[in-house]
Amino acid sequence: MLDGKVVFVTGAARGIGLGISQAVLEAGGRVAMGDLDAANLEEARKQLLLETGKPEADVYTTGLNVTEESSVGRALSAAEKHFGQLDGLVNNAGVIRMGPNIDTRVEDWNFQFEVNVTGTYICCNAFAARLDHAGRGGAIVNLASNAGKVGYPNMAAYNASKAAIISLTRTLAAEWADRNINVNAVCPGGVNTPMLMDVAKSIGERTGEDPEALVKTMVPAQLGRHIQPIEIGRTVVFLLSDDAAIIRGQSINIDGGDTPY
Numbered sequence: 001m002l003d004g005k006v007v008f009v010t011g012a013a014r015g016i017g018l019g020i021s022q023a024v025l026e027a028g029g030r031v032a033m034g035d036l037d038a039a040n041l042e043e044a045r046k047q048l049l050l051e052t053g054k055p056e057a058d059v060y061t062t063g064l065n066v067t068e069e070s071s072v073g074r075a076l077s078a079a080e081k082h083f084g085q086l087d088g089l090v091n092n093a094g095v096i097r098m099g100p101n102i103d104t105r106v107e108d109w110n111f112q113f114e115v116n117v118t119g120t121y122i123c124c125n126a127f128a129a130r131l132d133h134a135g136r137g138g139a140i141v142n143l144a145s146n147a148g149k150v151g152y153p154n155m156a157a158y159n160a161s162k163a164a165i166i167s168l169t170r171t172l173a174a175e176w177a178d179r180n181i182n183v184n185a186v187c188p189g190g191v192n193t194p195m196l197m198d199v200a201k202s203i204g205e206r207t208g209e210d211p212e213a214l215v216k217t218m219v220p221a222q223l224g225r226h227i228q229p230i231e232i233g234r235t236v237v238f239l240l241s242d243d244a245a246i247i248r249g250q251s252i253n254i255d256g257g258d259t260p261y
């Protein structure tokens with residue numbers, strides 16, 4: 001489905017970013033994986049090559065901090081140099097800090113906006129500038145969340161940051177249509193990743209519940225099981241493909257039916 005296309009995935013060292021990277025390779029694409037966590041990134045690279053049997057040249061890894069323009073610029077340029085082109089960007093890097101809104105420190109609020117929203121904005125602009133320069137079109141998929149629609153308690157900053165992603169996605173789709181850059185978002189829920197475990201731990205600290213038991217209950221009701229990162233990856237791959245040209249500016253729920261709007 002991706003036929004040699006090059007996709008840059010942020011926050012790719014684990015969880016959903018790793019699942020998306022695997023799905024890109026499965027679909028015949030090539031992947032550039034960026035993350036803050038260099039050790040995890042190297043492990044992820046080895047794991048992907050082993051599991052997919054793809055040539056080493058199809059997987060490029062680079063250090064990346066999405067909140068720093070210079071880091072993003074370096075990482076995208078290095079990936080473009082390695083592959084000779086860029087076609088897709090997946091803004092997956094994200095963070096959550098749980099807690100009642102009344103107790104949320106401004107630092108924690110700002111941190112989540114900085115990574116989730118400002119990071120996405122920086123990466124989108126840097127990617128679009130490179131495509132403009134190369135005279136090419138492309139596609140962007142942003143990781144929002146069903147939290148950006150539902151508004152779950154005790155995670156107001158995260159919810160609001162994901163709602164901002166939904167709005168940014170809609171705006172950039174309209175603004176960049178004449179650049180031939182298609183922009184969509186996905187809204188997952190209940191995906192089996194380290195972030196979901198962090199959420200369970202944080203709830204457990206307040207309620208005294210066992211995080212291991214809690215995380216088992218955090219499954220989409222209709223599906224009755226956790227969503228796996230590779231399943232998110234396969235939807236993202238479709239949105240990156242030419243077949244998705246008729247889907248534009250959307251934020252699509254991929255949460256096992258939990259959010260009906």
Ligand SMILES: NC(=O)c1ccc[n+]([C@@H]2O[C@H](COP(=O)([O-])OP(=O)(O)OC[C@H]3O[C@@H](n4cnc5c(N)ncnc54)[C@H](O)[C@@H]3O)[C@@H](O)[C@H]2O)c1
Pocket residue numbers: 010011012013014015016017034035036037040064065066067091092093094095115119143144145146187188189190191192193194195196
């Ligand atoms: N897990 C879920 O149920 C779920 C549901 C909805 C949305 N999401 C979203 O999906 C995305 C991935 O979630 P996950 O569960 O895989 O998270 P995760 O915490 O397991 O992985 C996130 C990755 O992003 C990296 N990262 C964090 N800050 C970074 C930065 N400044 N620059 C570069 N990399 C950075 C981390 O090192 C980590 O490897 C996030 O945007 C998250 O909000 C997750």
